[in-house]
Amino acid sequence: MAALLNRQASFNYFIENRFEAGLHLVGTEVKSLREGKASFNDAFCLVEDGEIWIKSLHIAPYSHGTHANHDPIRTRKLLLHKREIKKIESQLKEKGFTLIPLKIFFTTSGFAKIEIGLAKGKKQADKRESLKKKQADREIRKGQYLD
Numbered sequence: 470m471a472a473l474l475n476r477q478a479s480f481n482y483f484i485e486n487r488f489e490a491g492l493h494l495v496g497t498e499v500k501s502l503r504e505g506k507a508s509f510n511d512a513f514c515l516v517e518d519g520e521i522w523i524k525s526l527h528i529a530p531y532s533h534g535t536h537a538n539h540d541p542i543r544t545r546k547l548l549l550h551k552r553e554i555k556k557i558e559s560q561l562k563e564k565g566f567t568l569i570p571l572k573i574f575f576t577t578s579g580f581a582k583i584e585i586g587l588a589k590g591k592k593q594a595d596k597r598e599s600l601k602k603k604q605a606d607r608e609i610r611k612g613q614y615l616d
């Protein structure tokens with residue numbers, strides 16, 4: 470299974486730092502993630518009482534689940550070391566920083582992990598510049614294949 474990517478993250482934000490965290494999930498959430506049924510729309514992370522939580526991450530109910538299926542939009546705990554949480558917390562106090570999910574993937578040992586990023590929001594002009602650069606890169610690649 471390929472990683473689930475938050476494609477809007479690099480378009481809307483400058484990613485300053487990246488962290489890898491474990492996810493506290495229930496059984497049907499893991500099965501649904503393995504099927505690739507998750508959406509990052511409006512998902513964000515926050516620090517509360519020395520713990521990091523992810524909110525609004527939609528993991529679809531498992532198709533073969535029973536009445537004990539999980540709540541799709543429940544708040545989930547992220548598992549990080551204390552020193553990483555303290556580092557994130559201190560950087561979040563700076564003006565303009567936010568904590569966003571970037572991708573969800575499975576390790577070779579089968580654990581679900583999430584990559585989160587400390588990011589600063591882009592202004593409209595920065596977004597236009599990103600689109601121009603993306604278009605230029607696309608044209609360069611296209612020219613290389615024609616040779």
